[in-house]
Amino acid sequence: MITLITFAPSFGQPAASPFCIKAIWLLNMSGLAWTREDTADPRSMPKQKLPAIRVNDQIIPDSENIRSYLESQGADFDAGLSDMEKSTSRAFIRMAEEHMYFHVVMDRWGDDDVWPIIRDTYFAAIPKLLRGMITNKLRQTLMRGMHAQGLGRFTPQERLDRLEADLQAITTRLWHGPFLFGDRPTAADASVAAMLANMRATPGKTLMKMRIAEDEILCRYIDRASDAMNQPVSAASATLCA
Ligand SMILES: N[C@@H](CCC(=O)N[C@@H](CS)C(=O)NCC(=O)O)C(=O)O
The missing domain is CATH 1.20.1050.10 (Glutathione S-transferase Yfyf (Class Pi); Chain A, domain 2)
Structure with a gap:
């Protein structure tokens, strides 16, 4: 199971940060099972920023790395594009x-x-x-x-x-x-x-x-x-x- 570490929802959006929303959307598009853990404090993260995902006790920071990880698991976000x-x-x-x-x-x-x-x-x-x-x-x-x-x-x-x-x-x-x-x-x-x-x-x-x-x-x-x-x-x- 993938755990997304993210800022909480705010102002009607699923997260305060556009990068966390991006990660949520990529996770949803990937079809993989995931859950979320909300925090207001990113200081313990490898880049001191959010989003990050936890997979088998490994933390993968940055929405671009999250995309790469999901692609390594078979997701193809750009299927059909030239x-x-x-x-x-x-x-x-x-x-x-x-x-x-x-x-x-x-x-x-x-x-x-x-x-x-x-x-x-x-x-x-x-x-x-x-x-x-x-x-x-x-x-x-x-x-x-x-x-x-x-x-x-x-x-x-x-x-x-x-x-x-x-x-x-x-x-x-x-x-x-x-x-x-x-x-x-x-x-x-x-x-x-x-x-x-x-x-x-x-x-x-x-x-x-x-x-x-x-x-x-x-x-x-x-x-x-x-x-x-x-x-x-x-x-x-x-x-x-x-
Ligand atoms: N390149 C990163 C950018 C992430 C980012 O800038 N996150 C901001 C929120 S929008 C953050 O965590 N800021 C906390 C801080 O700088 O202390 C990504 O794609 O995930």
Whole structure:
């Protein structure tokens, strides 16, 4: 049995982190049996981040390694895709995880109106008297990281302008089918739709959240992908090789 170590559900999503949602969706698509263990503290994990899976007492950190492990067990998330489609899929995954993700961080941790809600949701286990002090330090460290990454130097409007091209690229693919690569969700949907779902679920009314929440094509895609991947696939349609 595979155990997914993940952040808890939040804001109507199966986990607070888009990478944990991705892992949940990949696990569901794999058709393998799994269970979840929620934690708010990733410090004991090999990369001090979540998600991770535990398999036979071995911990496998990082959603990409989780994907590789599931593929080693026979899952084929990109069944039927051509080599050209697989290479485009790889680029979409990187776009979501190495660019769009940092917009989520800025919206959730960098926005003074959103931050108090995030703090009291993510860190509810810390007694209220200590919570402000502990989380302010965490927030400062994260914001320093965002400054170094670069997006922390952009205004919300500049960030939205930069994100627009990514959203257009996603929308263009959705003109051709219900999912990024056709009629069935693939690995790219597990990354891209999880990221969009997280953006839309962010509390408050940031520019980015409203841009996505008011886009019918993107909203329908998020809902379609969530419906398809929030449940384990039936044995008959699992992506496991025979
Ligand atoms: N590349 C990793 C990214 C995972 C990641 O960034 N997780 C964040 C939550 S979204 C985390 O655990 N952060 C905790 C921390 O940095 O202390 C993956 O794909 O799993």
